[in-house]
Amino acid sequence: MALLEVRDLTIALRADGEDTTLVQGVSYQIEPGETLALVGESGSGKSLSSLAVMGLLAKELVVTSGEIVMEGENLLDLSDEEMRRRRGRDMAMVFQEPMTSLNPVLTIGAQIIESIEENLGLSRAAARERAIELLKEVGVADAERRLKQYPHHFSGGMRQRVMIAIALAAEPKLIIADEPTTALDVTIQAQILDLMARLCREHGTALVLITHNLGIVARYAQRVNVMYSGRIVESGPAAEIYHNPRHPYSEGLLQSVPRLDQDRSVPLAPIKGSPADPFMSITGCRFHPRCDYAGPICRQTAPDFDGSVACHFPLDTQQKDAS
Amino acid sequence: MSAPLLRIENVSVHFPVHKGLMQREVAAVKAVEKVTLTLNQGEAFGLVGESGCGKTTLARTVLRLVDPTEGEIWFDGQNITGMSGKSLLPYRKRVAAIFQDPFSSLNPRMTAGGILSEVLRVHRYEGDVSARVAELLQICGLAPRFADLYPHQMSGGQRQRVGIARALALEPDLIVCDEAVSALDVSIQAQIINLLTDLRKRFGLTFLFIGHDLSVVRHLCDRVAVMYLGRVMEMAGSEELFDNPEHPYTRALIDAVPNPDPLSEAERATTALAGEIPSPLDPPSGCVFHTRCPIATAQCRTEIPEAVTVGPDHVAACLAVSERPVSEKTT
Numbered sequence: 001m002a003l004l005e006v007r008d009l010t011i012a013l014r015a016d017g018e019d020t021t022l023v024q025g026v027s028y029q030i031e032p033g034e035t036l037a038l039v040g041e042s043g044s045g046k047s048l049s050s051l052a053v054m055g056l057l058a059k060e061l062v063v064t065s066g067e068i069v070m071e072g073e074n075l076l077d078l079s080d081e082e083m084r085r086r087r088g089r090d091m092a093m094v095f096q097e098p099m100t101s102l103n104p105v106l107t108i109g110a111q112i113i114e115s116i117e118e119n120l121g122l123s124r125a126a127a128r129e130r131a132i133e134l135l136k137e138v139g140v141a142d143a144e145r146r147l148k149q150y151p152h153h154f155s156g157g158m159r160q161r162v163m164i165a166i167a168l169a170a171e172p173k174l175i176i177a178d179e180p181t182t183a184l185d186v187t188i189q190a191q192i193l194d195l196m197a198r199l200c201r202e203h204g205t206a207l208v209l210i211t212h213n214l215g216i217v218a219r220y221a222q223r224v225n226v227m228y229s230g231r232i233v234e235s236g237p238a239a240e241i242y243h244n245p246r247h248p249y250s251e252g253l254l255q256s257v258p259r260l261d262q263d264r265s266v267p268l269a270p271i272k273g274s275p276a277d278p279f280m281s282i283t284g285c286r287f288h289p290r291c292d293y294a295g296p297i298c299r300q301t302a303p304d305f306d307g308s309v310a311c312h313f314p315l316d317t318q319q320k321d322a323s
Numbered sequence: 324m325s326a327p328l329l330r331i332e333n334v335s336v337h338f339p340v341h342k343g344l345m346q347r348e349v350a351a352v353k354a355v356e357k358v359t360l361t362l363n364q365g366e367a368f369g370l371v372g373e374s375g376c377g378k379t380t381l382a383r384t385v386l387r388l389v390d391p392t393e394g395e396i397w398f399d400g401q402n403i404t405g406m407s408g409k410s411l412l413p414y415r416k417r418v419a420a421i422f423q424d425p426f427s428s429l430n431p432r433m434t435a436g437g438i439l440s441e442v443l444r445v446h447r448y449e450g451d452v453s454a455r456v457a458e459l460l461q462i463c464g465l466a467p468r469f470a471d472l473y474p475h476q477m478s479g480g481q482r483q484r485v486g487i488a489r490a491l492a493l494e495p496d497l498i499v500c501d502e503a504v505s506a507l508d509v510s511i512q513a514q515i516i517n518l519l520t521d522l523r524k525r526f527g528l529t530f531l532f533i534g535h536d537l538s539v540v541r542h543l544c545d546r547v548a549v550m551y552l553g554r555v556m557e558m559a560g561s562e563e564l565f566d567n568p569e570h571p572y573t574r575a576l577i578d579a580v581p582n583p584d585p586l587s588e589a590e591r592a593t594t595a596l597a598g599e600i601p602s603p604l605d606p607p608s609g610c611v612f613h614t615r616c617p618i619a620t621a622q623c624r625t626e627i628p629e630a631v632t633v634g635p636d637h638v639a640a641c642l643a644v645s646e647r648p649v650s651e652k653t654t
Contacts, residue, residue: 041508155599185373186535187615190579190595212509215538215581219588238585256513257583258542260565267520268542270513274478290510 001071002029003173003206004053009066011048011057011230019064022278023049023230025305026066032173035200035207037221037238039214039253041275045230046210050176053208054093055083070174088119092167094160094196096179101163102151108162109147112169119170134165138195157188161195168199175200176208181216193220214257218242226250229276229286234309246314248291285312327397328529329362329385329497334394335553336380340604352603354380356553357394362497367523367530369544369561371537371576375603376550378533382499385531386420387411399496416446419490421483423502428486429474435460435485436470442492459488464518480511487518494526501533516543537580541565546636549573552603552611555630559637569639572612610642618643 009026012019023045030036038046051057053068055075068075070090075083087093095101103111109131116127128147135143138161151159160180167175177196181189197220200207209221217224217238224241226234226249234247245251252271273290276282282289288298293313303310336355339348355377362368370378383389385396387403395404403414422428429438439456448455457467463484474482483503490498500519504512516539523530534540540547541561548558549572557570568574575596582588598615601607607614613623623642630638631645 041510157599185600186537186579187373187575187596188599190593191597194595213581214509214583215588218583218585219581239589242583242585253509254583256510258513258516258538259582259584260538260541260577260580261582261584261587262542264542264561267517268513270517271510272514274480274511275508 003032003070005029005067005069006049006053007067007069009049009052009068010064011045011052012062012064014060014062019062020279021064021230022061023052026227026230026232027305027307028225028232028235030174030206030208032206033200033204034223035197035209035221037209037211037217037224038227039211039217039224040227041212041253043229043275043278044227045278046227047178048230049227050093050178050208050210054087054091054176055080056087056093088115088172089170090172091174091176092170092172094163094167094175094177094180096182102159104151107148107150108154112147112162112166115166116169130169131165134169135162137199138162138165138168139191140165155188156184157192160184160192164192164196164199168203168205171203172205174206174208176210178210179212180209182211182213189216196220214242214253226253229282230278231286231310232305233287233311235305236308244316246309246316247287247311248293248313248315249287251315252290285310326364327361328364328399329531330397331358331360331381331385332395332397334358334381334384334391334396336377336384336389337392350604353553353606354603355384355391358550358553358555359394360548360555360558362529362531364496365523365527365529366546367532367544369532369534369540369547370550371534371540371547372550373535373576373600375552375600377553377603378550379501381550382420382501382531382533386418386499387414412446416493417495418497418499419493419495420499420501421486421490421503423505426474426479426482429482429489431474434471434473435465435477435488438485439470439489439492442489446493448493455492459492460485462491462522463488464514478511479507480514483507483511483515484518487515487522491522491526495528497529497531499531499533502535503532504539505534505536512539519543537565537576549576552601552606554611555640556612557637557639557641558630559634563634563637567634567637569633569637569644570641571616571618571643573639575615575617610640 006026006028009023011023012021026049040046052063063076112131113127116122116130132143140146140161181192211217221238224238225232228249234241234250241250245254255269258268271290276286284299284301285303288294297312303312334355335357337351337353340350342349358381372378380389384391395402398414436456439459440452443452443455456470460469465484504515507515532544544561546560547564549556551572557573568577578593596615601614609625610623610628613619628640628642630640633639633644
């Protein structure tokens with residue numbers, strides 16, 4: 001059974017009694033221990049849909065339809081209090097900027113110990129022991145001394161290690177990491193992602209990895225959801241999508257990134273135009289203004305997502321027609 | 324081979340750290356340490372490295388926004404190191420900059436047209452200013468109506484196009500790009516990379532491109548220098564550097580970049596570099612990289628490696644490198 005199943009999730013921004021839909025009909029599953037990547041550009045809804053899973057949407061953002069089912073229970077039916085308990089124990093989130101997610105006026109120790117006491121119901125002394133254990137596990141040397149220090153004593157990479165320790169404290173079944181290494185240097189990024197991958201493997205934790213970096217997806221994720229303008233446009237095993245993209249947007253993204261193993265003299269093939277403005281209404285497929293393959297139907301009717309792709313003319317059928 | 328346009332000679336930049344009531348100088352951040360490099364006319368030169376490696380400080384030194392503590396900068400046969408005020412004006416006309424965040428480098432109270440015509444007026448442009456503004460926008464792929472838009476009315480990619488138009492306004496010879504495409508979405512980044520490549524060909528521009536994304540730098544630049552804690556670790560032509568990296572730091576950097584290809588990634592055995600980047604306030608002795616280097620020896624702790632030639636137009640500053648024949652490759 002899937003650990004988490006998101007069904008037809010739709011999220012809107014409610015302002016002045018008017019709803020603007022920002023995420024539309026997002027459906028996906030994640031199995032225990034699996035790493036699923038959500039990839040897309042700004043405004044694609046990858047962060048919003050994940051915040052909804054965590055029950056952390058801002059007040060103005062409302063889930064207008066859909067279900068988020070974790071182990072047979074719809075999280076959207078839970079009270080705030082029940083959801084808060086779930087968040088510590090069953091699922092945790094790691095954010096991009098560890099400086100803003102840690103409290104600058106509390107020691108690292110106070111913050112880790114607090115979350116352990118809260119989520120595991122341990123005594124202070126036992127929680128402190130566990131905190132030291134966790135810091136060691138995430139590669140923070142000299143853990144006892146480091147517990148007494150404040151976040152500003154830590155480098156960006158070390159702060160992210162602390163966030164991972166906090167996320168892991170209760171051995172959750174699911175971790176959502178939202179651009180966890182975007183603010184870090186490449187060698188530190190590799191350390192942190194290797195660490196997360198190893199820990200998730202050892203603990204059997206499922207990981208939702210939100211990123212815009214197609215290289216990271218290729219190295220760390222088994223399955224991918226490609227998102228564009230609040231919708232999943234393509235979903236499938238990473239190897240398949242990278243080598244045989246079916247949605248023109250997936251293909252465009254892959255052709256936009258320069259690669260280390262590519263002939264430098266060949267120009268990149270960018271997608272024309274800019275990512276769709278979430279507040280602009282677009283009739284038909286939201287990608288059609290940027291799509292080289294769009295036909296009349298794409299301008300009129302939004303394509304349905306069939307579990308693999310949301311496109312009137314998926315690329316493989318097109319190639320068949322052409323030949 | 325074309326003539327050198329810019330020559331950075333043995334340049335160091337130290338920022339003093341002051342402390343106490345008397346503001347005594349207690350230490351210095353050695354942001355750039357004895358860097359020598361040459362940019363030939365019409366080439367794109369890349370500086371890569373992680374935080375604190377000095378790439379941005381070096382770029383700012385070239386722009387004369389920061390003064391070098393020692394060393395000289397020569398531009399088109401002229402030593403510009405000691406110049407100041409008015410004597411720098413001709414240089415400022417010939418050297419332009421594009422920055423990372425187009426939102427903070429464009430005046431929010433000015434339209435794109437205003438921003439561009441200001442540059443032209445400051446430098447006493449003699450032609451028709453509004454015609455030139457329209458031309459610049461067109462060169463950068465923006466419709467004429469953008470002249471009347473404010474930065475907040477544009478997308479990130481459009482703002483960066485205005486930033487590029489501003490850099491081109493005075494027909495410079497050299498453009499310093501500091502992380503010029505880093506803040507952009509993948510699909511937009513590719514558009515701007517292609518625009519920069521086209522403009523370079525069209526106007527015969529020389530680029531000093533500072534970036535942390537190795538794939539982008541490799542794609543855009545003909546030659547690349549890898550910096551770490553203020554020093555150049557390795558320098559070579561783009562293909563040569565990425566195909567035959569000699570310095571252990573360059574290798575680690577390349578290893579750290581995942582390729583957007585799940586199949587090749589599955590076969591790739593990479594080991595992340597251990598440890599943190601040391602503080603430039605107190606850099607390690609000897610080779611600055613020795614604290615993280617997988618092949619460091621006792622000698623590396625005391626001896627500062629000189630740059631040695633390891634191939635055609637390829638130098639590396641590593642004690643292990645001179646001892647290894649160039650053809651031998653370990654992967």
